[in-house]
Amino acid sequence: MTFSLFIEQLLNGVQLGVMLFLMAAGLTLVFGIMNLINLAHGSLYMAGAFFAATVFQISGSFLLAVPIAVALTALVGGVVERAVLRQFYARSHLDQVLVTFGLILVFNDAVRLIWGVVPVPLAPPEALAGSVHLFGGVDYPAFRLAILGVGALVALGLYFVVSHTRIGMWIRAGASNRPMASALGVDVELVFSLVFSAGAGLAGLAGLMAGPITAVQVGMGEPILILALVVTVIGGIGSIRGAFVAALMIGVGDTFGRVLLPPALGSMAIFMLMAAILAWRPKGLFPVHG
Amino acid sequence: MKLTIRAIAFAGAATSALLATIPAQAQAPLKIGFVTSLSGPEGVIGRDLLDAFNLALKDGGNTMGGRPVQVVTGDDQVKPDVGRQVVDKMLDSDKVDILTGINFSNVLLAVVKPIMDSGKFYISPNAGPSQLAGKQCNAHLFSVGFQNDNNFEGLGKYLKEKGLKKIYFLAPNYPAGKDMLTGFKRYFGEPMQSEVFTAMGQLDYSAEIAQLRAAKPDAVVMFYPGGMGINFVKQYAQAGLMSQIPLYTGPGTVDQTTLGAIGDAAVGMYTGAMWSEFLDNAASKKFAADFEAAYNRIPSQYAAQAYDTGHILQSAVDAVGGKIDDKAAFRKALENVKFDSVRGHFKFNTNHFPIQDYYLVQVEKDSKGRLVSSLREKIMSDLADAYSGDCAMPAQ
Known part of the structure; x- marks a missing residue:
């Protein structure tokens, strides 16, 4: 492997990691703070991509599609939280898994009813459609660089919000000790709603950024959900920092595993990594709950 | 007691009335089990197969060999185990006469044995794994699409x-x-x-x-x-x-x-x-035009294969006058089937896989x-x- 190829693959790995982080950030907060396993997180990812495809088709502007699709996905997330999931915070994890799995089926069929079975087109915006000439003779798709940039911005933004704002303090308090945070006067219900909607919006953002490079189709959220769950568990449930580090590890590990190892082993690489890390630190890299 | 006797009498009368209607019906319907991938991302393939198959049936007035055709559909979800369950249900409770529809080779390989054990015929519109073309070829299995290679x-x-x-x-x-x-x-x-x-x-x-x-x-x-x-x-x-x-x-x-x-x-x-919507033959042109008129989209190669599958069944069942229980005769009719293929010319090889041109x-x-x-x-x-x-x- 030449140096420029190594750099290109590293970029690919980091870019996959950033995508996974967008998915895992919402998942880990919801899991950590509300103690809710939300398997339907992948459905919100799918919703984001479909909303963006429709807005892009109507308006012709990707820049317009981004905020509208994120807002719509956050809205869908908020409605689902209020109408369904709120009843399940106090229930067992098995009940939560069952109801959110049911939601996956409902979302998939709703999308099939609205958009049909044929995958819908979503092209990158004109300005980002080609590839960019980087150092060392590496041509890299411009849209993938955009994903990298958006992911880095979101990570910085989340870091700022969680570590340096009052809402972030509530979130951290809720994540490490819910009853105590509630007793100290934090409006836990409001925090839950905000966090769930924000997580949904991030999943929608991940979905719409993935749209131009993958197929926008029914069920597109499930494969990425599995990877996002792996990231959440490795990073330590409830930890944004853990999700970021784990997402980059999984992204880079998966990319190099696929390239360097034989096929059967390559697709197992990240799961072996997860097993090794959990054997070493059973609560993940950055455990939140003491 | 009186009530029971009246009930039995009524049941008896009703049954005999029912029985009386049977001779009036020309022949029992021909049940075709269509197992394919209808849900998930691959649902688009199953839809093209099923739509084109139904279009072919319409050409024959939904009747084969004088028997009305009834299509029973099942969704394999691209999972071999689910496909197996669907096929078992079709064989045991739906009592289908013929099976077809599967698009993925791994699903087909999982269901071949129960279908062949039941003595029914399977006509494959798409999946053509090498195993079934060679050592595991079967008298009751025909592949219309292609062999995967x-x-x-x-x-x-x-x-x-x-x-x-x-x-x-x-x-x-x-x-x-x-x-x-x-x-x-x-x-x-x-x-x-x-x-x-x-x-x-x-x-x-x-x-x-x-x-x-x-x-x-x-x-x-x-x-x-x-x-x-x-x-x-x-x-x-x-x-x-x-x-x-x-x-x-x-x-x-x-x-x-x-x-x-x-x-x-x-x-x-x-x-x-093996097919393009631009192939220059009458059957292909009719198919492409009919499909677009019926479903408002251009047919895929999958659709072309399922359309031919429907016409092959039509021709073979017609040839035996609907009596597919005479398995030797029905098999012979399939082996020597004459129909207007959208591919121009088409015939079955000795292993029941196609001999055809590629483009x-x-x-x-x-x-x-x-x-x-x-x-x-x-x-x-x-x-x-x-x-x-x-x-x-x-x-x-």
Whole structure:
């Protein structure tokens, strides 16, 4: 492997990691703070991509599609939280898994009813459609660089919000000790709603950024959900920092595993990594709950 | 007590009334079990197969050999175990007479045994795994689409004749992917520059694309059916490779089930195919026009295969006057079936797989701005698969 190829693959790995982080950030907060396993997180990812495809088709502007699709996905997330999931915070994890799995089926069929079975087109915006000439003779798709940039911005933004704002303090308090945070006067219900909607919006953002490079189709959220769950568990449930580090590890590990190892082993690489890390630190890299 | 007697009397009268109606009905309906992938991302393939099959039935007035046709559909979800359950239900409780519909080879391989054990016939519109063409061939199994190796045998011969040397091959790690590579190599005759097998359902191919760009091949040959193909082609085009390294593929990757989602990125790609909507024969033109009129979209190659499947059943069941319980006669009728294939000419080999021509098609925009697979040239004539020699076709 030449140096420029190594750099290109590293970029690919980091870019996959950033995508996974967008998915895992919402998942880990919801899991950590509300103690809710939300398997339907992948459905919100799918919703984001479909909303963006429709807005892009109507308006012709990707820049317009981004905020509208994120807002719509956050809205869908908020409605689902209020109408369904709120009843399940106090229930067992098995009940939560069952109801959110049911939601996956409902979302998939709703999308099939609205958009049909044929995958819908979503092209990158004109300005980002080609590839960019980087150092060392590496041509890299411009849209993938955009994903990298958006992911880095979101990570910085989340870091700022969680570590340096009052809402972030509530979130951290809720994540490490819910009853105590509630007793100290934090409006836990409001925090839950905000966090769930924000997580949904991030999943929608991940979905719409993935749209131009993958197929926008029914069920597109499930494969990425599995990877996002792996990231959440490795990073330590409830930890944004853990999700970021784990997402980059999984992204880079998966990319190099696929390239360097034989096929059967390559697709197992990240799961072996997860097993090794959990054997070493059973609560993940950055455990939140003491 | 009195009530019971009256009830029995009523039941008796009702039953005899029912019985009396039976002779009035000409013949029992012919039940066809259509198992295919209807949900999930691959649902688009199942829909094309089923729509085209129903279109073919309509041509025959939904009657075969004087029997009204009833289609029972089932969803295999692209899972071999689910396919097995659906087939068991169709055999045991729906009591279907004939089965068809499956699009994926791994699903077909899981259900062949129960179907053959039941003595029913299976007509495969798409899946054509090498196992079933060779040693495990069966008197009651017919494959209408192709044997999996075939499309890539055509490509292998074509690229060999073009004098290309360095071929980079990619496919998902499952039976059909292996078959396609075997087929390509059989006619290309030289080792690949690289053979890459990726996980089923993989989303991101950036790592593989970076590797192949660095390898500088003369051509890339890949097989990624359904959503995988959409991902791969979009990412290949975004990497700027579409104009640098020609991209060749086989069935189900770049066709009307995926072109809409890939968009203009697919323009210029080549496919080895046994049918194109531009084939110049009457049956094909009628099919393409009827399909578009009925469903308002251009048919895929999948649809063409299912349409032929319907016409083959029509012709064979008609030939035996609907009496498919005479298995030897029905099998003979299928083996010597005469029908107007959308492929021009078509016949079954001794292993019940097709002998047919293959073409090179290329994606371009038609006058209405739609993406279509334009016919370039014939790359194989009367190709029979390589496994028929291993098939000792049982007499029964």
